Amino acid sequence: MSSPFENVMQGACRQSLYNEFKACSQDIENDDPSQSVEDNEITTLARKIGVLPTEYKNILFFRYCFGFSAIDTEKMLQIENAAGKWRYILKMLSVFMGVKDDVIDESSMKKAAQLALLQYTAYDDYEEQRNPRYSRAFRRKLKEIGSAQKSSNIIMLIANRVAIFVLVCAVSFCTVLAANAQVREKFFHWIVETFPQFSSFIPQSDDENAGPGDWSSVQIGYVPEGFALVNRLEGKAMVVYEYSSGDGRTISVLLKTTVSPIQLDTENADIREIPMENQTAYTWEADGFAYLVWQWNGMQGSIVAETSSEEVLKIAENIKK
């Protein structure tokens, strides 16, 4: 916020709006007299809908064009109090359409919303259409989303930088087993389940206590030339380092203390077992990425990198604590 004026007015107006939504949601059952809008005014109403804030427009489209209930709208758009907001919008539009004592009737709203949707979703205006060249990371992301949803129907919001972190969290929450410091000294055994497009690496442990990791002392001593750290995400039981190169390649290093499956893309890949720190590690290449799943210092690690398997191994070998 840049000025006291902005702070005070925004705060007060937002709170006033919130109260209004609340009051409107309690007012839903009231059968206000409704008034239809003349056919020649429907275009005006549609234009007004078109300039509403996106959330308001969406609420109207979901109700009048797609026929979704307020509850469905809340779930699908992840918004609160869709019913109260709809009522508020209806009253506001009624005032601005000069229907001051009544509200605009459903039929007029439906006609105008459908017209507004047509305008809102019109695509002809885009003269220059570019063909997306989805990155391998994007395709991988979609696959990962799929495999994570197999285990859990948790709604996941992914963003470029946190995709892997969130996905791993989602999977971890499904089947958190746990590891404490003592058991971290024991060797794990992996159970590897391979599906057509991905594999699930499940470390086996009889430990039942989760322990947070001490990530402050972890150091990644080697990354291939040209890569720089762009993001570090730390959770209680996991840490993710993200590196990027000037040409857009990425490396993600994940370390975690929870004993939960790591699901990775292994489609058409030849998974190799290699000894690492007296345990079995797995490495493969797929879709331009090199992968490594291993155990280190009682933790599980995985690396997904747009580089060679040799480089990935070198990264893992140079992680110090």
Added chain:
Amino acid sequence: MIILLFDILTESEKELIDKIFDESNIKLYNISLNMLHSPADAEDAVAKTFLKIMDHIEKIKRLPDCKIAPYCVVIIKNISTDILRERKKIVSFNELENMDWGGEDSFEEFLKNLDQKQLMSVIDRLSKEEQYFLQLRYAHEMSFKEIAELSGVQEEAAKKRVQRILKKLRAFYEEGEKIVQSI
């Protein structure tokens, strides 16, 4: 074509998602790219859109065919708007700060001592229409042009209207309704 691994989805749902992707991903990507001007963000928006579609496929499959494409556009625009909102710079309020409020102190000074709770109770005393103007301008940060379109007046008139409402608000706050009636 995308390959999706959903054991929780039926074959027909998987086919529908694939069909939606094949038919609309380029369009959705371009809509998002036009809004965001960043291929990486547009990719991200497309990924999030399909995540939402997968999550609500049971409801979406009940939509008539002709509504599925508009639904996807609404979702990607919503997601792109969220991304834009994160980036958005704060609207400048210079035009209001510099106006003549008719008092000795500036409106800014007046607001320094303003209590938000009291201000809210004063907003409640405005007419519904006046409240809408303030909410659109300050809660939604809409431009005067947009407010003008919505309220059916000229842009300049919308600006003056907001200024008058703010004066009224101040009068309510400072001296009570009696003086307000003369504004």
